[in-house]
Amino acid sequence: MRIGVMGAGAVGCYYGALLARAGHAVTLIGRPALVTVVRQEGLRLQRADLDVQVAMQASQEPAALADAELVLFCVKSSDSEAAARALEDTLAPQAVVLSLQNGVDNPERIRAILPNPVVPAVVYVATEMAGPGHVLHHGRGELIAGPWEGCDAAQTQFAEAGIPLAIDAEVVQRQWQKLIINCAYNALSAVAQVNYGQLVQTEGVARLMQDVVDECLAVAAAQGLALTHPGMDAVLGLARGMAGQHSSTAQDLARGKPTEIEYINGHIVRLGERLGVATPANRALLVMVRVLENKAVH
Numbered sequence: 001m002r003i004g005v006m007g008a009g010a011v012g013c014y015y016g017a018l019l020a021r022a023g024h025a026v027t028l029i030g031r032p033a034l035v036t037v038v039r040q041e042g043l044r045l046q047r048a049d050l051d052v053q054v055a056m057q058a059s060q061e062p063a064a065l066a067d068a069e070l071v072l073f074c075v076k077s078s079d080s081e082a083a084a085r086a087l088e089d090t091l092a093p094q095a096v097v098l099s100l101q102n103g104v105d106n107p108e109r110i111r112a113i114l115p116n117p118v119v120p121a122v123v124y125v126a127t128e129m130a131g132p133g134h135v136l137h138h139g140r141g142e143l144i145a146g147p148w149e150g151c152d153a154a155q156t157q158f159a160e161a162g163i164p165l166a167i168d169a170e171v172v173q174r175q176w177q178k179l180i181i182n183c184a185y186n187a188l189s190a191v192a193q194v195n196y197g198q199l200v201q202t203e204g205v206a207r208l209m210q211d212v213v214d215e216c217l218a219v220a221a222a223q224g225l226a227l228t229h230p231g232m233d234a235v236l237g238l239a240r241g242m243a244g245q246h247s248s249t250a251q252d253l254a255r256g257k258p259t260e261i262e263y264i265n266g267h268i269v270r271l272g273e274r275l276g277v278a279t280p281a282n283r284a285l286l287v288m289v290r291v292l293e294n295k296a297v298h
């Protein structure tokens with residue numbers, strides 16, 4: 001398969017490297033430092049069970065994806081429009097765009113710009129860029145995507161590359177389930193600057209997370225999306241499974257990068273306003289992260 005990666009960061013490089021190792025023609029679209037390293041020495045893929053250099057194409061020019069059959073769309077949510085516009089005059093009309101992003105509205109925002117089939121995917125992985133051209137995997141790697149024409153063949157090819165890909169017609173529900181977890185953890189972890197294990201031990205955190213989850217479910221219901229409550233045991237269970245973890249929002253803030261908070265708690269707050277559902281807990285978390293973002297900028 002000819003595969004393009006739009007946004008060669010932690011997620012794009014991880015999946016791109018696995019697919020390139022399996023023999024697919026992968027082209028990364030990324031920033032200059034990454035492109036230079038990958039062209040010179042390939043991409044370093046480091047995981048508990050392997051540490052390899054993977055040869056693949058890399059470019060700063062989205063035009064390099066002109067013949068891609070599948071595009072892994074892996075920019076942060078705040079960059080979706082700009083990245084989609086950069087691909088507008090390039091992609092073949094039948095190229096399938098797989099949105100490997102957090103949040104629930106990226107596919108819709110990409111579809112507003114690109115005429116291509118745009119498929120939502122939920123990403124369960126923990127990866128980071130440990131340096132230009134060096135992707136470090138910390139755990140998991142499963143994808144859940146909506147169906148598309150040709151998804152059966154892609155599923156087989158992904159499996160051969162070591163990527164578990166489930167196809168689920170109810171992918172929107174799956175996106176919301178992850179959004180709810182992100183709403184409960186990301187901002188709190190960023191504001192408190194402690195890991196999940198410490199976070200949930202503090203009195204009142206579980207109750208606050210419950211309020212956040214209840215608001216998310218009320219907003220989803222007002223939108224006509226019936227979600228089953230994940231159960232607070234499952235929500236708090238994430239902290240037991242990833243006790244040492246800081247949220248991606250906490251990590252973005254620590255690096256002085258914009259966070260995706262507007263697409264996490266911010267999405268719930270805006271939808272709540274539109275649908276007449278009060279979201280005070282989500283709003284407080286959203287505003288606290290905005291304040292920290294502004295503090296980092298000024």
Ligand SMILES: NC(=O)C1=CN([C@@H]2O[C@H](COP(=O)(O)OP(=O)(O)OC[C@H]3O[C@@H](n4cnc5c(N)ncnc54)[C@H](OP(=O)(O)O)[C@@H]3O)[C@@H](O)[C@H]2O)C=CC1
Pocket residue numbers: 006007008009010011012029030031074075076077079082083086100101102103123124125126127128129248260
């Ligand atoms: N990392 C993880 O473990 C997980 C991430 N996710 C989600 O996956 C998505 C991607 O996250 P992640 O990979 O961590 O993010 P990264 O910031 O590591 O990767 C995105 C990359 O795309 C680059 N980029 C943005 N716009 C363009 C453009 N127009 N042209 C070329 N390059 C561009 C960015 O450069 P620059 O920074 O210079 O703008 C950055 O290098 C997010 O929605 C995230 O929430 C989901 C689950 C786990």
Ligand SMILES: CC(C)(CO)C(=O)C(=O)O
Pocket residue numbers: 102181182185186245246247248249
């Ligand atoms: C699942 C979770 C909360 C893990 O850290 C995440 O997706 C994030 O940090 O953005």
